[in-house]
Amino acid sequence: MSTFDDLDAFVATRRQAGLALSPDGARLVTTVAELAPDGTKPVTSLWEVDPTGEAPARRLTRSAAGESAAAFAPDGDLLFTSRRPDPTVEAGDDEPAALWVLPRHGGEARQILAPGDGITSFEVARDAGHVVVTTTVPVGPAPEPPEGTQDTDEAPDAAAALRAARKKAGVSARLHDRFPVRFWDHDLGPGRPQIRVHDQLAADRLTEPVAVVDPAGPTERVRESAISPDGTRLAVAVDVRDPGGASGATGDRGDPAAVRVRLELRPTGGGETEVVADEAGADHEMPVVTPDGRWLLWIREEHAAPGRAPAQSLQARELAGGGTRTVVEAGRWAIRSVTGAADPDVVLVVADEQGHAPVFRVSVADGSVTRLTASGAYGDVVASPEGGAVYAMRATMDAPPVPVRLDPHTADQEPAVLRGATEIDDVPGTLTEVHATAEDGTPLRAWLALPAGASERSPAPLLLWVHGGPYMSWNAWSWRWCPWLMVAQGYAVLLPDPRLSTGYGRGFTDPATGAWGGLPYTDLMTVTDAALERPDLDASRTAAMGGSFGGYMANWIAGHTDRFDAIVTHASIWHLDGFVGTTDGSYHWVRQWGDPITDRDRYDEHSPHRFAAAITTPMLVIHGDKDYRVPIGEGLRLWYDLQRHGVESQFLYFPDENHWVLKPGDAKLWYRTVFAFLAHHVLGEKWERPALV
Incomplete structure (x- = not known):
């Protein structure tokens, strides 16, 4: 029995993500998730990884609430967030995430900041040590202070008073005056995001903020930020209204719900806010300041339209002022991250490319590019301060993320693998590629995961697995959608990148944007046909599956x-x-599909529900009730249409799960139900209902 034959073992495998490097380059910290003792949920903790690769990883923190989001202060202290209770105060029933510090010389971690609504994210200025915290603050009128309250120290904080009043009254309602109201799996509000800049520790606590960033208007919302190394300036991405920027908008008002992202630069010590970039029909987001404090970089993304996919470019300007320059032209890459390097005028960019996600070394000055990695998909890139190494998490289609070390100058290298916390058996098969040519001459490719025993004498059944997105690529390991669990069941799993997939240029994504039922479908069938020409695959036993897109x-x-x-x-x-x-985010899709009233033909042509009467294939429908990206109504309507047309079908419903299925018990049940459904319909085995459902 390997990890891939045993769902309990697979779900219990430690999973690592994220990297933080100390200012002296000597300490590397990652976040590791593993099952809680009762096996019902994952819990995260911080682990230290030896940058030389010699010593094994060692655990730094331990609590029932878990720890995450590690970052180092300039003096080497380690900051992180946790919902663990502060041992110096009486704990509540549901602690929000607070900011903690683990001293560099050892000792107990201590809480240094606990805003009432918790911490969403934080960042530390590289040199000055300013801590930038994103939290939320309630909106709406605060209740009147208790009668007789006069001294300001006695009067409750307005935000805390409003939270307490809502709780006492049993109110969970939210009154919205702008779109959206939900995001992925959680409701927005009743608060709004706020960014606070703290300049130093005082008496084991962060000082009062020296700068607070709130939206300029009631319909604006701060999104993300980046602080300069000296702590004097803060780049902030802000959601603003973009009524004329939605390509599918109609009428004089356009689409009042549409949003674009504006990039601002704010002095933390007070002064005028500078708008760095703001234009209809584009987002300016993901700001990054280089370690030397010279360059502000960000991603400009052109909004989509029918026949035009979102296109990203890398922009830069000197922080001290000057004109904006394009470092990477629009549409060249689907950029996943941008990180400052130790060398001046250099940044490290991760972008999709031909079934991989390499690290690229990019010159800000002249735009020259060196691809540092030959294969694999990279993330969480950090550069050593002296410029001698780059660290990252590396995954492939047949190996989970592990910490690695790269040389910052060598092209197409294989990284040095460091000793991380994940231990897993080798995958139960081999990984190869399938190539084909579409009818219009476009080259197509796919990964193919083959079970160890597949041969011409014993061909494996084929499972076509379509990725989500749609703007993504099969290029990295997935714990949630792991093809190797299916390979362990005897299936060959085909993982194609059809049109709309990233890493193949704009010519690959543009023609299918707003036309999903066209080229993506024919590409999938073409690649499937090419795969089934292999003698070790059984064309008489096939299935298809996919999630989201x-x-x-x-x-x-x-x-x-x-x-x-x-x-x-x-x-x-x-x-x-x-x-x-x-x-x-309805406006995002209206840009691609057009107005659902005036562009009716496009919706009708590409909506799967219009072809319900043609379905004869048995289907397993799976949906979570907390999915706000693809709301549960889609699964319910599909299930009803299949039932009323007499299609053999089953509905696996998760009342407490979102777009993914994250609880360990539910994840195991997801796989067991899929195994049973495919075994019955593809392998001809007797139907056996999974236990517990």
Whole structure:
């Protein structure tokens, strides 16, 4: 029995993500998730990884609440967030995330900041040590202070008073005056995001903020920020209204709900705010300040339109002022991250490329590029301060994320793997590629995960697995959608990158934007045909599955071919108009599909629900009730339409899960149900209902 034959062992495997490097380059810290003692939830902790790769990883923190989001202060103290109770005060029932510090010389961690609504994220200025904290503050009128309250020290904080009054009255309602109201799996409000800049520790606590960033107007919202190394300036990305920027908008008012992102530069010591970039039809986000404090960099993303995918470019300007320059032109890459390097005028960029996500060394001065890595998908990139090394988390399609060390100058290198916290068996098969050519001459490719025993004498059944997004690529390990669990069951898993996938240029994404049922579908069928030419695959036993956009494609496939024996569709789009109107960011999709009233033909042509009567393939529908990206109504409508058309189908419903299925018990049940459904319909085995459902 390997890890991939035993769901309990697979779910219990430690998983690591994130890297923080100390100012002297001697300490590297990652966050590790593992099961709580009762096995019902994951708990995170901080672990130290030896940058030389010699010593094993060692655990630094331990609590029932867990710790995450590590960052070093200039003096080497380690900061992190946790919901653990402060041992010096009486704990409440539901502690919000607070900021803690673990002294560099050892000793107990201590809490240094605990805003009432908790900490969403934080950042530390590289040289000055300013701590930038994002939290939320309630909106609405505060209750009157208790009668007789006169002294200001006695009067309750207005935000705390409002929180307490809502709790006492049993109120959970939120009154919104702007779109959106939900995001992924949680409700927005009743507070608004606020950024606070603290300049130093005093008496084991952060001082009062020296700067507070609130939206300029009631319809604006701060999103993310980056502070200069000396702590004097803060770059802030702010959501603002973009009524004329939505390509599908109609009428004189455009789309009042649409949003774009403006980039601002604010002095932390007071002074005028400078608008660095703001334009209709584009977002300016993901700000980064280089370690030497010279350059402010950010991503400019052109909004999508029918026939035009979102296109990213890397922008830069000197922090001291001057004109903006384009470092990487629009559409060249789908950029995942930008990180400052030790060398002046150099940044490290991670972007999708041909089924990988390499690290690129990019010159801000002249735009020259060196690809540092030959294979794999990278994230959490950090550069050593002396310039001798780059550290990152590296994953591949057949190996989970591990910490690695790179040389900051060598092209197409294989990294030095460091000793992390994840221990897992080798995958139960081999990884290869399938290549094909679309009817229009476009090259297509896919990963193929083959079980160890597949051969011409014993061909494996094929499972077509479509990725989500749609603007993404099969290029990295996934704990949640792990093909190797299916390989352990005897299936060959085909993982294609059809049109709309990133890493192949704008010509690969533009033609299918706002036309998902066209080229993506024919590409998937073309790659499937090419794979089934292999003698070690069994064309008489096939299935298809996917989630999110992949679920849309699974539904589309079901209505357009009966070639598969079974189809599994997770968190899927069924009624395109209904999805666009109820998802958490409707305006994003209106840009791609157009107005659902005036552009009716596009919606009707590409909505899977219109082909329900053509479906004959058995289907397993899976959906979580807390999914706000693809709301539960899509799964319910699909299930009803399948039932009323007499399609053999089952509905696996998770009342407490979101777009993903994250609870360990639910994740195991997800896989066991998929195993049973495919075994029955593809392998011809007797149906056995999974236990507990």
